[in-house]
Amino acid sequence: GQSLEQPSEVTAVEGAIVQINCTYQTSGFYGLSWYQQHDGGAPTFLSYNGLDGLEETGRFSSFLSRSDSYGYLLLQELQMKDSASYFCAVRDGGGGFKTIFGAGTRLFVKA
Amino acid sequence: KAGVTQTPRYLIKTRGQQVTLSCSPISGHRSVSWYQQTPGQGLQFLFEYFSETQRNKGNFPGRFSGRQFSNSRSEMNVSTLELGDSALYLCASSLDPSNTEAFFGQGTRLTVV
Numbered sequence: 445g446q447s448l449e450q451p452s453e454v455t456a457v458e459g460a461i462v463q464i465n466c467t468y469q470t471s472g473f474y475g476l477s478w479y480q481q482h483d484g485g486a487p488t489f490l491s492y493n494g495l496d497g498l499e500e501t502g503r504f505s506s507f508l509s510r511s512d513s514y515g516y517l518l519l520q521e522l523q524m525k526d527s528a529s530y531f532c533a534v535r536d537g538g539g540g541f542k543t544i545f546g547a548g549t550r551l552f553v554k555a
Numbered sequence: 556k557a558g559v560t561q562t563p564r565y566l567i568k569t570r571g572q573q574v575t576l577s578c579s580p581i582s583g584h585r586s587v588s589w590y591q592q593t594p595g596q597g598l599q600f601l602f603e604y605f606s607e608t609q610r611n612k613g614n615f616p617g618r619f620s621g622r623q624f625s626n627s628r629s630e631m632n633v634s635t636l637e638l639g640d641s642a643l644y645l646c647a648s649s650l651d652p653s654n655t656e657a658f659f660g661q662g663t664r665l666t667v668v
Contacts, residue, residue, distance in 0.1 A: 475655050486559075486645065486659040487598070494655065531597060540603070540611040541652040543588065547597035 446470040448546035450532055455552045456522055464517045464530050464549045472538020476508050476515045479531045481548070487531060490517070519551075527553045557582065559648050559660035567666045573634040576663045580627050580648030587629040588657065589621060592643040601644075604629055605652050636667045 448468045456462040468476065475494040479487040491499050493508035493515060505518040519526055529548040536542050560579040568574050580587050589601040600613035604623035621631040627648075633640055643664050647657040 477655060477657075479659075486661050487647075488659070489656045492655045533598075535655055542600055542603050542611040542613070543647075543657065544600055545590070545598040547595065 446534060446536055446544045448532055448534060448544065450530075450546040450549045452547065453550045453552070455554065457554050458522055458524060460522050461518065461520050462522060462551065464519075464532075464551070466515050466517075466532035466546060468513050468515075468532070468534045468546075470513075470534050470536045470538070470544070472536045473510065473513075474535040474537040474541070476506070477533045477535065477543070478504075478506055478517045479533060479545075480528050481531065482528045490530075522553050524553050524555065527551055559646060559658050561644075561646050561660035561663050563663060564661065565664045565666075567668060568636050570636055570638060570667055572636050573632060574636060574665060575630055575632045576644055576646075576665075578629045578631075578646030578648075578660060580629070580646075581658055584648035584650055584658070585627050586649045586652050586654065587623055587627065588647045588649075589629070589631050590645045590647065591615075592645055592662070593641075598645065601631065603652070610652060633665075638667050641665060641667045 450466045477492045478490040481487040491506040508515040533545045586605045588603040590598040603611045623629045643662045645662045647659045649657045
């Protein structure tokens with residue numbers, strides 16, 4: 445089957461850097477994505493890694509190591525508006541495509 | 556262009572009833588996925604459709620079903636509702652199954668009483 449592990453909560457101060465880790469287990473790995481969800485809102489796409497290495501999009505970066513079944517999301521220059529839940533998601537191509545989400549990491553940004 | 560539209564936004568049903576939720580994907584998107592979200596459980600995969608065919612299904616009982624129409628709009632149905640079915644049901648669309656970026660609708664909040 446598939447499973448993803450990520451921390452349930454992370455707290456950081458405004459202006460700091462925070463890293464949210466994600467380990468996964470899947471049979472037909474196709475790629476790792478990250479989504480942000482504010483309370484009462486819909487998840488929104490942040491980044492995708494299909495190959496090993498770092499992808500940078502503004503203040504957000506995402507890393508993938510397929511050999512370690514591990515990835516992380518790095519948020520720099522934290523702002524209060526970054527307080528949200530962050531989900532890693534594995535795109536599994538085995539037996540037909542599907543995207544499996546982790547349980548989410550709740551990020552609290554303090555002033 | 557318009558985003559993913561889910562209707563209705565809120566729904567209250569009684570145990571034992573059935574419910575149908577609708578999802579209209581972004582124009583041009585042909586792949587639609589459904590998720591159930593409950594507090595602390597993240598997003599649980601229900602099913603994925605492409606070209607009117609169910610491509611994959613999650614670990615949910617047969618009471619949960621869905622379909623996709625030729626215009627890519629999708630519906631999901633839950634029969635014989637249980638209290639535990641109370642959740643936010645999210646629909647996501649993407650261009651096709653190989654596309655890695657999914658766009659989510661605002662969801663349908665279902666409450667079963």
